[in-house]
Amino acid sequence: MKKHRDKSIVQITDAKIEEYARAMTTPESEDVKALVESSDAELEYIDMLSGNLVGQMLRMLIQVSGAKRILEIGTFTGYSAIVMAEALPDDGEIITMEMNIRYQELASKHFRQFDHQNKIKLLEGNARELVSGLSGDFDLIFIDADKLSYEDYFSQTLPLLKQGGLMVVDNVLWDGTVLDPEDHKAQALHEFNKIVSQDNRVEQLLLPVRDGVTIIRKK
Numbered sequence: 001m002k003k004h005r006d007k008s009i010v011q012i013t014d015a016k017i018e019e020y021a022r023a024m025t026t027p028e029s030e031d032v033k034a035l036v037e038s039s040d041a042e043l044e045y046i047d048m049l050s051g052n053l054v055g056q057m058l059r060m061l062i063q064v065s066g067a068k069r070i071l072e073i074g075t076f077t078g079y080s081a082i083v084m085a086e087a088l089p090d091d092g093e094i095i096t097m098e099m100n101i102r103y104q105e106l107a108s109k110h111f112r113q114f115d116h117q118n119k120i121k122l123l124e125g126n127a128r129e130l131v132s133g134l135s136g137d138f139d140l141i142f143i144d145a146d147k148l149s150y151e152d153y154f155s156q157t158l159p160l161l162k163q164g165g166l167m168v169v170d171n172v173l174w175d176g177t178v179l180d181p182e183d184h185k186a187q188a189l190h191e192f193n194k195i196v197s198q199d200n201r202v203e204q205l206l207l208p209v210r211d212g213v214t215i216i217r218k219k
């Protein structure tokens, strides 16, 4: 897979360990594998797709917590939305937001193709505006969109999360560049990580999985 970003300052996980972890983790469903192939055929880069380690973590969190109502910020071609929909009970619901028209089309196509239109509602537009029209309670929120807005998404959506609910935030290590932030995104992510770590409304666990994932629990 071609990579969009190529600026790592550290290798977060040893490549062989990551490969081993992937091999020993429950694989993606046939539908999800087909979605990856379809995305790869349509787009130049698909490294924005969160991948099986994060996907399987989301599935586990949904199943263990019994989450039914989910908000996702950043749909891309629908990978994580479909992975989560597969783990939801029949009466579960995902609201997912995407602003890029090409990605909206591909995600909609995949939701139809893999028969998840009933569970997944795609909101088209800028998530920074769309979130203000939502009301709670969500059981789980997955934040995976523009990195400069993570702080806003956290403060806007925490009130929408039920007490004891989970927020999962992807790419919080940003290829390790948060250690020595030189660009806006690395700086914003480092600030976001500090803000979460100092917020006594939540407890959190930053896992060095893939590009860094934080699991936040609202107290």
Ligand SMILES: C[S@@+](CC[C@H](N)C(=O)[O-])C[C@H]1O[C@@H](n2cnc3c(N)ncnc32)[C@H](O)[C@@H]1O
Pocket (backbone or CB within 6 Å): 048, 049, 050, 051, 073, 074, 075, 076, 077, 078, 079, 080, 081, 097, 098, 099, 100, 103, 125, 126, 127, 128, 144, 145, 146, 149
């Ligand atoms: C990392 S990708 C999401 C990957 C997806 N969660 C998955 O696992 O396949 C981030 C997506 O967020 C979208 N995005 C970025 N800023 C946004 C915004 N302000 N509102 C809505 N979508 C946004 C991008 O167009 C991109 O498709």
